[in-house]
Amino acid sequence: MPVETVEVPVAHPYPVVVGAGLDLGGVVSDTLQPGLCAIFTDSTVGPLYAARVREALERGGWRVAGILEIPSGESSKSMEAYADAIGRLARLGLTRDGTLFALGGGVVGDLGGFVAGTYMRGVDLVMLPTSLLAMVDSAVGGKVGIDLPEGKNLVGAFVRPRLVAADLDWLGTLPDREVSNGLAETIKMGFLSGGDYFEDLDLIEAARDGDLDALQRLVLHSVRFKARIVAEDELEGGQRAILNYGHTIGHALEAAANYNLAHGTAVAAGMVAAASLSREHFGTDLTAVHRDLIEAAGLPPRVSGVAPERALQAMGRDKKRSATDGAARHRFVLLRDVGDPIRDVPVSEEEARRAIGEILE
Numbered sequence: 001m002p003v004e005t006v007e008v009p010v011a012h013p014y015p016v017v018v019g020a021g022l023d024l025g026g027v028v029s030d031t032l033q034p035g036l037c038a039i040f041t042d043s044t045v046g047p048l049y050a051a052r053v054r055e056a057l058e059r060g061g062w063r064v065a066g067i068l069e070i071p072s073g074e075s076s077k078s079m080e081a082y083a084d085a086i087g088r089l090a091r092l093g094l095t096r097d098g099t100l101f102a103l104g105g106g107v108v109g110d111l112g113g114f115v116a117g118t119y120m121r122g123v124d125l126v127m128l129p130t131s132l133l134a135m136v137d138s139a140v141g142g143k144v145g146i147d148l149p150e151g152k153n154l155v156g157a158f159v160r161p162r163l164v165a166a167d168l169d170w171l172g173t174l175p176d177r178e179v180s181n182g183l184a185e186t187i188k189m190g191f192l193s194g195g196d197y198f199e200d201l202d203l204i205e206a207a208r209d210g211d212l213d214a215l216q217r218l219v220l221h222s223v224r225f226k227a228r229i230v231a232e233d234e235l236e237g238g239q240r241a242i243l244n245y246g247h248t249i250g251h252a253l254e255a256a257a258n259y260n261l262a263h264g265t266a267v268a269a270g271m272v273a274a275a276s277l278s279r280e281h282f283g284t285d286l287t288a289v290h291r292d293l294i295e296a297a298g299l300p301p302r303v304s305g306v307a308p309e310r311a312l313q314a315m316g317r318d319k320k321r322s323a324t325d326g327a328a329r330h331r332f333v334l335l336r337d338v339g340d341p342i343r344d345v346p347v348s349e350e351e352a353r354r355a356i357g358e359i360l361e
């Protein structure tokens, strides 16, 4: 399986390198001048891979000031963890011309990216995604941020990485549950993109079995699709918002569950609800296809332990709403068909309540 590189064609383009057994030192030196850096990781990924990444970087001429580990899990995307991480980075002595390597899943990428974008007004960021979710989605596109108790990702920024390098071998230690969570975003993009990508969603089972070719194909489809969307609308003034398919309700479920619900799991249920709303608005019934794919990915179509009223309340605070939306109106990305997403579809409180009711146990 050859290593593949996709360029994200924004103002300062950056490469996304995807392959198994990457020569990380070489890949990094192809793009960046070696210098002082720090490795930002979490308490699960750090012990598995940080030492090897450090060695690869040092062989490539980098000076590693230190390895900064955060507790693994969504609770690290908090103001407290952010303040703590910035302080530790300062104590490690990372300088303004330094580079931060974010080695981990979406949590490490989102918090690490926000740290890189704000520490000393910004140091270079390299994304080394180790979860499937991070490879197919969060490591590309430049969105970084943290959560507040009031809502998901309410603090954040756009921080372009200089390079994204995904070694598929890292997925060898990813728990099955997290493979499933990553597949949720893959299914999302397959529905949005349609065409070959949607057809290739039948690789989901092989991907769950750890088949590297299947994984690489799905990751590359996602990266290419996301690169195309981000190139058109990097700062989400318009079309990029389609990537929030399934997320209006998904994010609300996460907040209502106090972030004790995995992002991918919440998004899967959110897509089932969005498919039901899509059927009402556009008449096309994609609900069964959604349920089948979500089941194939090993994800539940319904979630438990979330109070519907809390989810509705959290949806009212969703940052995708705009100030001119009335109190009872939500804006959704819905599907008129596979490959044909429509954004900003107004959805009433009543419709939203019904759709949420359908996916809660």
Ligand SMILES: NC(=O)c1ccc[n+]([C@@H]2O[C@H](COP(=O)([O-])OP(=O)(O)OC[C@H]3O[C@@H](n4cnc5c(N)ncnc54)[C@H](O)[C@@H]3O)[C@@H](O)[C@H]2O)c1
Residues within 6 Å of the ligand: 042, 043, 044, 045, 048, 072, 073, 074, 077, 104, 105, 106, 107, 108, 110, 130, 131, 132, 133, 134, 137, 138, 139, 140, 141, 142, 143, 144, 170, 171, 172, 173, 174, 175, 178, 181, 182, 185, 263, 264
């Ligand atoms: N910025 C974006 O554009 C964007 C897009 C989608 C999702 N997100 C965010 O990403 C987060 C979810 O990402 P995630 O699902 O990767 O969560 P995560 O970072 O919490 O990773 C999931 C779990 O897998 C572990 N893990 C990661 N890689 C591993 C590996 N190779 N081997 C063993 N364990 C490993 C982590 O330690 C963690 O326990 C959410 O906060 C979500 O909001 C951001």
Ligand SMILES: [Zn+2]
Residues within 6 Å of the ligand: 137, 185, 247, 263, 267
């Ligand atoms: Zn997501």
